[in-house]
Amino acid sequence: MPAAPDLPAAFAPPPQPSPRSDVEIYRMWEIYKAVNARVKAGGEVVNLLVGEPTLPPSPKVVAAASRALSDGRTIGYTEALGMPSLREGIAQLYRRRHGLDIPAARIAVTVGTSSGLLLAFLAAFEAGQTVAVVEPSYPAYRGTLKAVNLVPYRLGTDAATRYQVTPAMIDALPPEVAGVVVASPANPTGTMLTAAELKAIHAACRRRGLWLIVDELYHGVTYDRPADTALAAGDDVIVINGFSKFWGMTGWRIGWLVLPERLVPRIEALHGSLQISAPTLSQIAAIAALETDDEMTARVSAYARNRDALLAALPRFGITRFAPPDGAFYLYADIGDFTDDSVAFCRRMLDETGVVTAPGVDFDTMQGRHYLRFSFCMDEAVVAEAIRRLESWFAAQNRR
Ligand SMILES: Cc1ncc(COP(=O)(O)O)c(C=O)c1O
Known part of the structure; x- marks a missing residue:
C-alpha cells in the first residue's frame, strides 16, 4: 500500500462530536452486558431488569x-x-x-x-x-x-x-x-x-x-x-x-x-x-x-400478583423503605442499609444469584446509588424464582 501523504500543516484539527451529543450512557447497559456474558457462558439469568412486557401483543x-x-x-x-x-x-x-x-x-x-x-x-x-x-x-x-x-x-x-x-x-x-x-x-x-x-x-x-x-x-x-x-x-x-x-x-x-x-x-x-x-x-x-382492552387488562392482573409477591418479600429481604407502586410494573427500593453503590451491588447480585435488577443511578443522578428498581412485567414464575433466590442472599448480606 502506498504510504499516506503527509497532511499539510495548514489542515485544521479533525471535526469532533458535538458537546450536546455527549449524553450519559445508561449504567443499566453495563449490567445488560454482564447478563449477556453470563448467558453466553451457559449461566442462568432471572431477569427483573427490563421494562418490556414479555408476552407478544394480542393476536x-x-x-x-x-x-x-x-x-x-x-x-x-x-x-x-x-x-x-x-x-x-x-x-x-x-x-x-x-x-x-x-x-x-x-x-x-x-x-x-x-x-x-x-x-x-x-x-x-x-x-x-x-x-x-x-x-x-x-x-x-x-x-x-x-x-x-x-x-x-x-x-x-x-x-x-x-x-x-x-x-x-x-x-x-x-x-x-x-x-x-x-x-x-x-x-x-x-x-x-x-x-x-x-x-x-x-x-x-x-x-x-x-x-x-x-x-x-x-x-x-x-x-x-x-x-x-x-x-x-x-x-x-x-x-x-x-x-x-x-x-x-x-x-x-x-x-x-x-x-x-x-x-x-x-x-x-x-x-x-x-x-x-x-x-x-x-x-x-x-x-x-x-x-383489546379486556385482554390487556387480564395481563395487568398477573402484574398485580407479581407486585403483591414483591411487596410481601422486600421486608423479608430487610428492605423497608419503598413506595408501593400504584401502577407501571416497577418497584423502586432504598437499599441504603446494604450499599452506597447500586451498580456494584447489582453486578454482585447477578454474579452470586443470577437475579438481575436495575441500579438506581440511571433514574436519580444524586440518590440513585442506594436504590434498586425491580421490574415485574415478566412471567409470575420468574418473579417467584427471583424472590426465592434473593431471600437467602439478602439474609447473608452485611448491613452498613
Ligand atoms: C416513563 C417512560 N416514558 C417513555 C418511555 C419510552 O417508551 P416508548 O418510546 O417505547 O413509547 C419509557 C420506556 O421505558 C418509559 O418508561
Missing part, C-alpha cells in the same frame, strides 16, 4: 398487521400527524377511560413515546432553556433535553411525597425554569398523581407560565385505582403516551401526543421534517390494539 394486533401485509396494499407514509382513524380511536380511548372529549385534531401519532418527547421539547422550548425533571425518573428525559440543547434541572423527590412533585416544589423553582416534566404512573417508582394533585400541579405551572409535560405511558397498567389524566386539569398541558406498555408493543414504535391547539401545527411541521410519519404498519396494528 388481533398481529392479525391486523399480517392482513395489511398480505392484501397487497402499499405500506406508504401517512399524514404527519398520523392516520385519521388511529387519531380518532385514541380520542375515543379518552372518552372511554376518562369521560373526556379530546378532539382528534389535538392528537399527534409519534414514533413511540420517545419521539413524542423529542417533538414536545422542540416545539415548547428554545435552545438553552432550563426544564425541570422530577428525579427519580426515566433517564431519557435528561438525555433528550440535553440532545436538543436544553438544560435539565433536577427536581429531587423522595419517599415523603412518594417520589412525585408537589405544587410547592414548582413554586420554589428558580426563575430560569421554563417547563416541568412529570410522569404518572412513573418509571421507576410506579407512583401516581391523583386528579386533585394533577390539577394543583397544573395550576402551579400556569401561575408561573411554565409548560407542563406529563408522561402517561403507563396508563392502563394500574392496580388499586385507574390512573387520572392531566388532561382533565385543562387543555394547556402536553400529554405523552403510547402503545409500548399496556398493549405490550415496545418494538412497534407507536406513541402519541395530546397537545394544546397552538402546538399542533408546530408538531405537524416538525414531525414531517424529522420523521415524515410514524410507521404505517404499526399504526394499523395500533388501531387493532385499541380493541
